[in-house]
Amino acid sequence: MSVLVVIECDHGDVKKSSLEVATYGAKVAAQLGTTATAVAVGEVTAANLAKLGEQGITKVLHDADARLKHFVNLAYVKLIAAAAQQESAKVLVLANSNIGATVGSRLAVRLEASLATNAVELPTINGAAFTVRRGVYSGKAFADVTLMGERKIIAVKKNSIEAEHAAGQTAEVVSFTAALTDADFADAPKEVKMASTEGGILLPEADKVVSGGRGMKGPENWHLIEDLAKALGAATACSKPVSDVDWRPHHEHVGQTGITVSPNLYIACGISGAIQHLAGVNSSKVIVVINKDPEAPFFKAADYGIVGDVFEVLPKLTAAVKALG
Amino acid sequence: MLVVGGRPTEAKLVGQIDSASIVGPAGKNAGRDSIGLVVDERVVQEVKGLQRGGAAARAIELKEAAGSGTVTVLNVGEADTEVIIRKAISIGADDAIRVNAFPKDAFFVAQQIAHYAKEGGYDVILMGKESIDFNGFQVHGMVGELLGIPTIAPALKLDIAGDTATLEREIEGGKEVVEVKTPFVVSCQQPMCEPRIPNMRGIMAARTKPLKVVEAIGQSDRTAVAQFALPPAKQGVKLFTVEQAADLVKALRTEAKVL
Numbered sequence: 001m002s003v004l005v006v007i008e009c010d011h012g013d014v015k016k017s018s019l020e021v022a023t024y025g026a027k028v029a030a031q032l033g034t035t036a037t038a039v040a041v042g043e044v045t046a047a048n049l050a051k052l053g054e055q056g057i058t059k060v061l062h063d064a065d066a067r068l069k070h071f072v073n074l075a076y077v078k079l080i081a082a083a084a085q086q087e088s089a090k091v092l093v094l095a096n097s098n099i100g101a102t103v104g105s106r107l108a109v110r111l112e113a114s115l116a117t118n119a120v121e122l123p124t125i126n127g128a129a130f131t132v133r134r135g136v137y138s139g140k141a142f143a144d145v146t147l148m149g150e151r152k153i154i155a156v157k158k159n160s161i162e163a164e165h166a167a168g169q170t171a172e173v174v175s176f177t178a179a180l181t182d183a184d185f186a187d188a189p190k191e192v193k194m195a196s197t198e199g200g201i202l203l204p205e206a207d208k209v210v211s212g213g214r215g216m217k218g219p220e221n222w223h224l225i226e227d228l229a230k231a232l233g234a235a236t237a238c239s240k241p242v243s244d245v246d247w248r249p250h251h252e253h254v255g256q257t258g259i260t261v262s263p264n265l266y267i268a269c270g271i272s273g274a275i276q277h278l279a280g281v282n283s284s285k286v287i288v289v290i291n292k293d294p295e296a297p298f299f300k301a302a303d304y305g306i307v308g309d310v311f312e313v314l315p316k317l318t319a320a321v322k323a324l325g
Numbered sequence: 326m327l328v329v330g331g332r333p334t335e336a337k338l339v340g341q342i343d344s345a346s347i348v349g350p351a352g353k354n355a356g357r358d359s360i361g362l363v364v365d366e367r368v369v370q371e372v373k374g375l376q377r378g379g380a381a382a383r384a385i386e387l388k389e390a391a392g393s394g395t396v397t398v399l400n401v402g403e404a405d406t407e408v409i410i411r412k413a414i415s416i417g418a419d420d421a422i423r424v425n426a427f428p429k430d431a432f433f434v435a436q437q438i439a440h441y442a443k444e445g446g447y448d449v450i451l452m453g454k455e456s457i458d459f460n461g462f463q464v465h466g467m468v469g470e471l472l473g474i475p476t477i478a479p480a481l482k483l484d485i486a487g488d489t490a491t492l493e494r495e496i497e498g499g500k501e502v503v504e505v506k507t508p509f510v511v512s513c514q515q516p517m518c519e520p521r522i523p524n525m526r527g528i529m530a531a532r533t534k535p536l537k538v539v540e541a542i543g544q545s546d547r548t549a550v551a552q553f554a555l556p557p558a559k560q561g562v563k564l565f566t567v568e569q570a571a572d573l574v575k576a577l578r579t580e581a582k583v584l
């Protein structure tokens with residue numbers, strides 16, 4: 001019996017959210033008195049996989065098949081199911097990402113496992129039953145879900161647990177394969193269009209986000225958002241109307257109809273705080289709002305705020321962040 | 326094509342958010358009143374979502390473009406979900422099925438959908454991205470696996486020509502163009518197409534279109550909600566003046582510890 005952790009990789013490295021997942025899996029393994037093995041999907045180097053030892057992973061299974069570089073639902077499911085079988089895994093931990101949750105729900109049927117997506121805390125283990133806290137109602141509430149049966153699958157929400165780094169620990173990387181056939185690649189992408197990340201930080205992975213709304217007045221003013229984001233090492237985001245009029249690309253739009261983010265820090269600049277926008281950001285740990293209207297609804301959801309003009313405030317914030325060093 | 330959606334809590338949302346009123350899907354099983362918790366505005370949004378360029382709207386658009394085919398709406402829920410089902414029919418679906426059961430958990434719902442989808446021989450099964458109350462993102466994957474067909478989730482675009490569909494699948498930080506043969510399951514990200522607002526004719530017609538009520542098959546004892554909880558209340562916003570911008574940054578480091 002062991003815990004199997006699914007690690008998503010990209011551009012040769014392990015995604016930040018997967019470092020959190022690895023930490024979560026290692027902690028569950030410790031709770032159960034067993035070890036955590038990982039299975040990697042996506043493009044990654046063996047050296048970077050070995051570093052998963054820092055998160056407490058002892059062994060990493062890696063299939064270097066080039067066809068697995070990009071997300072293929074059926075093939076990933078088969079690979080992970082084979083790894084779970086080989087390791088007699090009773091608990092499977094993945095990221096609550098589009099990839100992780102899609103694969104996880106399929107595996108729940110194939111492995112006859114009970115499933116909790118969007119988990120925000122470690123499970124409470126009571127004999128064979130796990131109780132896992134998960135986010136519901138777009139971050140407005142939690143549900144403590146009891147997972148029954150012999151096998152459990154948990155998809156962990158980003159930024160719910162901090163990745164551990166025990167320097168010097170390495171995991172053993174073992175090559176692994178799962179007799180994949182052409183049928184397993186039925187949903188293989190014909191084309192992959194990745195958003196360009198000029199600042200190098202992908203919005204869904206970011207732990208700090210600077211976001212702009214209609215109050216920014218036009219795309220020509222976005223350098224103010226970008227400068228602050230750069231100083232903070234943050235990703236940039238926007239409200240829906242901003243992407244609707246093409247001031248910013250669609251993939252930057254957060255909210256009910258866009259991406260849901262849960263960074264440690266979300267700075268909203270010239271965004272009113274409509275309920276549909278809040279739905280995508282209200283599980284952020286700390287929310288800072290800059291708005292010239294003291295009555296803007298966003299202030300009710302904020303931890304810190306400045307009532308003022310973004311054009312005046314943003315340069316001051318950027319300078320202050322740079323001064324922090 | 327089969328469009329599935331609409332949890333019962335979406336149909337009867339009441340109340341403000343306080344811990345006493347948080348009773349969701351499994352709450353009913355726990356012997357309490359089934360009260361959905363979501364602010365009213367969002368409920369209205371969700372009902373509108375059916376028309377607002379979601380799965381149902383796209384299915385009907387595709388049917389009209391092809392000039393043939395049918396669109397059936399399926400919901401797993403008790404009688405009170407029929408309000409939502411009728412709404413979906415009023416924008417142009419042909420008929421509807423209600424599986425008369427409380428949607429206990431995702432696996433239970435998926436079993437119903439897979440069973441009736443197979444029985445009806447549907448070529449495309451369209452769903453939403455996630456239920457607005459439970460935020461599961463689970464049902465589509467389960468249905469695909471139960472039927473042994475691909476699931477594309479979440480999709481930003483869906484086009485069908487003959488037995489081949491071209492979809493745009495959203496992944497973290499980008500999208501993939503995927504081509505699959507029917508049958509398949511797709512989870513639709515709104516807005517996938519132009520919204521469809523029901524007209525008077527549609528609303529009248531919806532009253533007479535068939536809504537078949539069928540019984541549930543199988544059961545699920547895999548998961549149960551033990552309790553609901555609320556996040557700790559926000560302390561209230563701490564305001565700084567424009568001149569104090571640097572103090573705010575300091576507070577983010579020393580007090581909030583996020584820098």
Ligand SMILES: Cc1cc2nc3c(=O)[nH]c(=O)nc-3n(C[C@H](O)[C@H](O)[C@H](O)COP(=O)(O)OP(=O)(O)OC[C@H]3O[C@@H](n4cnc5c(N)ncnc54)[C@H](O)[C@@H]3O)c2cc1C
Pocket residue numbers: 212213214215216238239240241242253254255256257258269270271272273274275276277280290291292293296308309310311370377
């Ligand atoms: C079904 C549906 C789904 C939706 N989904 C989303 C979604 O996913 N995401 C989303 O964001 N929206 C969504 N919306 C839209 C949402 O309702 C709001 O309209 C939108 O979020 C408003 O964007 P905004 O705050 O940028 O613009 P506005 O509401 O116009 O607010 C601009 C704000 O900037 C402030 N401001 C102006 N000038 C300055 C200045 N110089 N300095 C400082 N502050 C200034 C103003 O006081 C105001 O508060 C959805 C709507 C519907 C109906």
Ligand SMILES: Nc1ncnc2c1ncn2[C@@H]1O[C@H](COP(=O)(O)O)[C@@H](O)[C@H]1O
Pocket residue numbers: 329330331332333399400401402428431434451452453454455456457459460461462463464465
């Ligand atoms: N009770 C239900 N009846 C019909 N479809 C449902 C039901 N619950 C969920 N679904 C569908 O499954 C999708 C994903 O739901 P979930 O996995 O609960 O987030 C939703 O967007 C709906 O399309």
